[in-house]
Amino acid sequence: GPAIxxxxxxVVFTPEKKRAMGLPQNLVPDGWWIGLxxxxxxxxxxxxxxxxxxxxITGRAERVDV
Numbered sequence: 001g002p003a004i005x006x007x008x009x010x011v012v013f014t015p016e017k018k019r020a021m022g023l024p025q026n027l028v029p030d031g032w033w034i035g036l037x038x039x040x041x042x043x044x045x046x047x048x049x050x051x052x053x054x055x056x057i058t059g060r061a062e063r064v065d066v
């Protein structure tokens with residue numbers, strides 16, 4: 001279906017990264033965290049009501065040499 005949201009935040013937490021940031025190890029679990037903004041108000045209302053509990057993430061990228 002059509003895109004209904006967009007990524008607004010993405011971060012990977014590892015024990016090493018949490019140490020480097022000065023964060024307690026038990027503050028957040030290790031793993032990939034992603035924040036989404038659901039732009040479709042009707043879909044977001046369904047999320048808040050618990051009617052829509054899952055989503056699929058698709059995307060595209062372009063590799064750029066640095």
